[in-house]
Amino acid sequence: RSEDGTVRFALVGLGWWTREEAMPAIESSTFCETTVVVSGSHEKADRVAADTDTVTDALTYDEFLDGEARDAYDAVYVVTPNALHLPYVEAAAEYGKAVLCEKPIEASVERAERVVAAAESGDVPLMVAYRMQTDPAVRRARELVRDGEIGDPVQVHGHMSQRLMEVIPDPDQWRLDPDLTGYGATVMDLGIYPLNTARFVLDADPVSVGAQFTAEHEAFADVPDEHASFEATFDDGTEVSCTASQNAQRASSFRVVGTEGEILLEPVFYPDQTRFMTVRSGEQRVEVQVPPVNQMTEEFDYFADCLLSGASPHPDGEHGLADLRAIAAVYEAADTGERVVV
Ligand code: NDP
Incomplete structure (x- = not known):
């Protein structure tokens, strides 16, 4: 220092x-x-x-x-x-x-x-x-889940998409090159957001995954995933389903449904947008707008x-490694059509 x-x-x-x-x-x-x-x-x-x-x-x-x-x-x-x-x-x-x-x-x-x-x-x-782990709306969702405001979490759905070829109009970009991106283009880059946010909010980890991918656009010829859908059973019993796409409208959302209520954040994963947060707990329903903070600062x-x-x-290296183990399992599940233990 x-x-x-x-x-x-x-x-x-x-x-x-x-x-x-x-x-x-x-x-x-x-x-x-x-x-x-x-x-x-x-x-x-x-x-x-x-x-x-x-x-x-x-x-x-x-x-x-x-x-x-x-x-x-x-x-x-x-x-x-x-x-x-x-x-x-x-x-x-x-x-x-x-x-x-x-x-x-x-x-x-x-x-x-x-x-x-x-x-x-x-x-x-x-x-x-x-x-995302610095984001006030996401951190509030984690507190609400931990405090039992929605009962026991049962299901999570997270989504993130963008049109990569418009954001970065270069067919030779590293995100489409397996030697530089790794297992693929979409789960590695975008699917990791709902997956990691689910781990953070639930304070739980995936134990098995299933997945389906499609890749039709020529830009995605060398990677398996243009559009990806995967679901993971977490060690607390929650079913987490995630969708992500590198060739669709820019969108993002994250929903946790529990035995007594639900939390919805939309939009959530892009840094520059006001988050709309809806919390239902029993008979109560609250909607708040959470202005973006500079997450990087x-x-x-x-x-x-x-x-x-x-x-x-935190999150430390072991936490990041756990994501990659789950993501490797997602790519294997999409490839084999079988459910894969993480
Ligand atoms: P860019 O392509 O914009 O930049 C990557 C930079 O890496 C290049 O500009 C280049 O910098 C350098 N580089 C070194 N070797 C190579 C190579 N062989 N091919 C291409 N670039 C090379 O990527 P991003 O900045 O978008 O992504 C970099 C990392 O950051 C990734 O791991 C990505 O997942 C992560 N990321 C995270 C975000 C977040 O929200 N947390 C958002 C965006 C990215 P130079 O010209 O200076 O050598």
């Missing part, structure tokens, strides 16, 4: 999310500062650095891996394509730096295990960047606060 008590971050991978969401979020945070940026080219790193007052070092990936400028940062935010998280987590851990790693933690269960092992062997904190400040106070940040 720097002398003024802020946590200095190296940002690894300067894609749109880093430049348009993470950097402004860090700028508006209380405890964080961007001091190092890492990119494929010096030119891009220099250009991004020039837009800030705080960056002291602009590095290439090779320079970062070699440990250059490692006195200039305390923590590393890894925001590269899924299959390129591991090398940067390994380097960060080797240099004793705390890691905030984007979701999904890696491209496969085996590589995700290596991410967790790297942080353990370097004895550095590892948090996976599930921004919350996430960075929470992570930095943990580092500064010596607390262990």
Whole structure:
């Protein structure tokens, strides 16, 4: 940590999310500062650095891996394509730096295990960047479930969709390339939101899954999932059904139905929208609008606060690994047509 008590971050991978969401979020945070940026080219790193007052070092990936400028940062935010998280987590851990790693933690269960092992062997904190866990509406839903306001949860339905080829109109993008995205395009990128939010809200985990995918549009020729539907039986007995699509109208929702009531959040998973939250508990029905907070500022400040106070940040690597185990089971279930034990 720097002398003024802020946590200095190296940002690894300067894609749109880093430049348009993470950097402004860090700028508006209380405890964080961007001091190092890492990119494929010096030119891009220099250009991004020039837009800030705080960056002291602009590095290439090779320079970062070699440990250059490692006195200039305390923590590393890894925001590269899924299959390129591991090398940067390994380097960060080797240099004793705390890691905030984007979701999904890696491209496969085996590589995700290596991410967790790297942080353990370097004895550095590892948090996976599930921004929904900072969201006030989602956190309220978790409290209501925990306090029994809807009785015992019975069923959950979560949905997230977008039209990927309009959001990122590049047929060669990494999200459609199995070598970089991992098991597929839709559950890895979008289905993980309802799945992880269900785990967080219910405080429970999947034990078995079933799934069906379709992929017809030519952009999805190399991946199994353009549209995905999967359902998971959780260890508390709740049935969680999720749908996700990379080629449909932008939409998101999350509903928990219990023995005595229900909670509905819609929209929920995109960062910039007011959430409409409906809670029915017995005869009572309450509707509230929850304005969006900057989830990334919350996430960075929470992570930095943990580092500064010596607390262990959550969600940790094991939590991220549990998602990937469930997601691998979802892809296997869709492939075989069989139910798969997680
Ligand atoms: P982008 O494609 O926008 O950016 C990824 C960046 O990674 C590129 O700009 C590039 O940066 C770098 N990179 C390094 N190697 C490669 C390669 N071989 N191919 C492509 N890019 C490469 O991706 P996102 O920022 O959208 O996603 C990055 C990670 O963040 C993913 O794991 C994704 O799931 C996660 N994410 C999470 C979000 C959330 O809400 N929590 C939202 C969006 C993404 P450079 O040019 O600087 O080298």
